[in-house]
Every structure is written in C-alpha cells, then in structure tokens.
Amino acid sequence: MKIPPTHPRYTSLMTREKLVRAWKAGVAVPEGLIAHGRGEAFDYLFGEETSAPALVAEKAAAAFLVRGKRPVISVNGNVAALAAREVVHLAKAIPAKIEVNLFHRSAARMNRIVRLLGTAGARDVLGPRPDARIPGLDSKRALAHRAGIHGADVVLVPLEDGDRAEALVRMGKVVISVDLNPLSRTTMMATVPIVDELTRALPTVEKFVKELRGDPKEVERISRTYDKAGNLKAVYSYLGWRLKGLMKTQQHRGR
C-alpha cells in the first residue's frame, strides 16, 4: 500500500510502516508494536505536536546531558527502528556513549541493532558484551556495561519500561525518559520525564544541547530550577485542555 504524502495521517502511517518493517527485519518485537500503539493514542490526544511543557523538559534534559560527566543514551528495538539517526546525532552533539539495552534480549537481535546504529554513523556502540548488572532487575534485563549505562551519571532512556527506569533512579542516576504516556510509571519515575514523541524530542534536545554547550551558567541555572512536578502539572493541564477541545469538535461531527 502506497501512502500519499498529502494524506492527513501521513507521518503517523509512515512511522507505523517503518516499525512493521523493523519487526520483519528482526529489530522490533511484537511487544514493541503494541507499545507503539499506546504511544500513538497519546500522541493523537496531544495533537501530534510538541507541547510547551515538553519543550521545557527537553531543554532541562539538554542541560543535564551537557552537565553529565558520563552521559549515556540507551537504545532499544523501537528506538533503533524509529530514530537511529537522531540518536547518533544527539550522541555526537553531547558527546555521549550509546548502549543497546533490550527488554527481549537475544544475541542476534543485539547485533542487528548495533549494525543498524553503525549504518546511521555510530562508533563503539555498547551492548553486546555486558560486564555488569543493574540491581533489582531479573537476569537478562539487568545486563549493562560498566563503561556505559552501569557507570553513567546521566542516562537518556527513550521508550523505557517502568521497572528499568525505576532501577536506574535507585542507582542514583539522573534518568531522562521520553514517553508519550504522561501517566506511565516511566514518566513518574524519571528525574526529567519528556512527554513527547521520540523523533520530535531527540532533535529538539540536540538543538538545546548545541545552544547550551557553550553556556555553563545557563546549564547550571536550568538544572537547578527545573521543577518536575510543576512541569508534569503543566503537561496534564495541556492534555486536559486538548481533550476538551477534541471532544467538542467530535461531538459536533457526531450529530
């Protein structure tokens, strides 16, 4: 099926296509497709646009990443499928290491994802030879690199599950999440939760990283004044306002 670029849902349909292709290539897993659907529903409610409060969180995330001594970006199947290039660009701008971290881990899948990131321009991707464990997670899910996530002080975990986000926070790390569900455990647990779509969020964080790199005073100010609870409250207000608007429109149409 060919989707015309003029289709009102073009971006969303193309993203879906990309993920189905990644699943066929053994990069994404069925559970990842279901998770993507959940994200789609929330993005629909958000109007498929970055909200003002998400922008604030993205700037804060950039400040924490620039300030980090050992920043790492965690990549799973969906992230690799949807935003390999965006991850590589952001990692170079910070600079940060990249570690592949899979919920449904297999050596073959790990290698496919590392290769995919290599094609997107990444060097020295961690993941295949873990030498440490994240406490509180079961066997395969705990595997990490000492030189990567395990030893990091700031970790960006896009599309992460709640258990892992929580385990990383318990290790004392600054955890930055990207998750469209404003009520998920990942969003609740993260130090800096970004409630936005992945391919909009990563380039925005990158833009702020480039702005902030040369401005340590502003980095300090932002990381000191960032208010998670206040930011999430603003996200909730925005969502409530959007939902009210959507309902009014649809009710009108439904008549």
Place this chain on the structure above:
Amino acid sequence: MKIPPTHPRYTSLMTREKLVRAWKAGVAVPEGLIAHGRGEAFDYLFGEETSAPALVAEKAAAAFLVRGKRPVISVNGNVAALAAREVVHLAKAIPAKIEVNLFHRSAARMNRIVRLLGTAGARDVLGPRPDARIPGLDSKRALAHRAGIHGADVVLVPLEDGDRAEALVRMGKVVISVDLNPLSRTTMMATVPIVDELTRALPTVEKFVKELRGDPKEVERISRTYDKAGNLKAVYSYLGWRLKGLMKTQQHRGR
C-alpha cells in the same frame, strides 16, 4: 515469562500475550498489534472498566441486534484472537451469522480464522467465498457475502477501521461498533458506537440480548429512544472526569 495472576496488570498482560501468540500463529497482523496498543491506552484511561454510558450503548446494540432481520457479526484477526468464544456465544444468542472480514486479506489467514472460529463452536462461517462488494472500498477490502455482511440490515463490527464502518453506514445498515477510542472515525460513523473493551462488551451485549429476546416492546422502546450524540457526550464527560482523577493521583505520586 510467566505472569502471576496477582499482578496488578494481569488481565492486560495476558491479553497482550494472547495477541502475540495469535500473531505467531498467523491470525493477527503487525498492524493489529499496533491497533491493540492504541486500545490499551484508552482502556487505561477508562480504568479498564465498562462505563455507565458504554452499558447504555451495549443495551441499545442488543435491541438493534434482536430487532434485525439479517444480523451479522463481522470478525477480523484481532477479534478472532481475543474473543472467538464470545463472538460465537453472542451469535448463537441473537441468532446472527458470522462473517470473517479482513483488512489484510489472504486465503491462508482467512482459513486459519475460520478454523479458529470453528474450534470455538461456530458453524457456517462466511468469508472465504465472497460474492459481493461493499461500494466505496478498494478491491480486497470490499469483498463480502450477499448472505452475510453485504445483505445484512444490522452489522456488529468490533475493532473495525473507519473507512469500512463508513461504507457500511452509507449502504443504509445499522452499524454497531466496538472501539475503545471515543474519538475515532469508527466511533463517529457507527449508528451505535460502543466505547468499551471487546471481551467486556460482547458478553454484556449477549446478556442484554437474552433479556430482550422475549420483550419486543422493550426492544422497540430502546431502539427508538437510543440517542447516539447524548450517549457519546456522556462517554466524553466520563473520560474527562477519569482523566482529572488520574492526573491528581499521579501528580501526588510524582512529587
């Protein structure tokens, strides 16, 4: 991975497992998994319970199905995977025909789904040998049976896409949808939109069918007084109220 029945998200996780298995068996398709994720997000917002307005729509649906001269239940991959038994029980209670109608149609998949419904107790399932077309849909998606969906006066379309729901409404049929997205085109288009989860909705409709079968006066009264716009308005109010509550709880936790 074994999920303990005491897990707070047991039902949701088991349903997800069931769908992944159905995809491995060639019954569900990747696009169906993504669609399921969208439903999960909305069901989460609804508290994974049947709302009072959904109950009203389910009773109205039962009245229209009992009143129908040629009622048909349409089944796709996700419906077969998640609720084959529920479909068969409801079809027997009405009684209604069952027709398999696939968005991503192949002969092999069609046969697998017909077999699955047979195992659940269905007889004479339509779908494999279509002899008619639904106007306004492209090639494969238009295929239908004269003795089934094409000739039906009332069609129950659980988890249907918007184009097809609209095409059936244009044919003058009473279209009953089951869709967790209260803002979807399917919900907007249907004559009686049920905004509820499939395996909760179908047995509830069945219960109402059994109640109403012997009460033609009540059937007439309900089908005459059912108010779609009013019902959807109640669904929206309920969702707004739920969302407000969720946000209050999470904000508290997030602090």
